[in-house]
Amino acid sequence: MSSFSKYEPGIEEIAVIAKAIQHPVRVYILKKLSKMNTCCYSGNLVDELPISRSTLSQHLKELKYAGLIQGEIEAPYIKYCLNRENWEKAKELFSEFFNLSK
Numbered sequence: 231m232s233s234f235s236k237y238e239p240g241i242e243e244i245a246v247i248a249k250a251i252q253h254p255v256r257v258y259i260l261k262k263l264s265k266m267n268t269c270c271y272s273g274n275l276v277d278e279l280p281i282s283r284s285t286l287s288q289h290l291k292e293l294k295y296a297g298l299i300q301g302e303i304e305a306p307y308i309k310y311c312l313n314r315e316n317w318e319k320a321k322e323l324f325s326e327f328f329n330l331s332k
Contacts, residue, residue: 240323247320250296255279255289260298260312269302269311 251257259275272290276283290310293299297316302309 240326243319244323244327246296247298247323250292250298253289253292255281255286256293259289259293259310263299263310263312264317269309271307271309273307275310 251260258279262275263270272283272286276286279286281289290299290301294301297313298320299310300313302311
């Protein structure tokens with residue numbers, strides 16, 4: 231934990247989320263999952279995106295690390311969904327960051 235946390239609550243969370251959404255593929259995945267209001271399989275995403283499975287896997291890993299998505303194994307597939315609680319928290323943090331909530 232850095233020394234910023236004691237002065238600015240939420241600042242490290244914003245940084246982790248910002249890092250997770252720094253790539254257009256990750257933004258695409260989040261937009262798709264939030265619009266669908268449901269889950270999708272990684273195989274479906276591979277068919278839509280001009281990237282390899284291994285690259286997609288790395289992007290999904292980054293989004294999971296930030297807590298924005300969650301994966302559920304349905305052998306032999308993995309189903310991904312937004313982590314609704316963290317998604318709402320992220321929207322709240324960024325709204326406050328950009329002073330949109332005032």
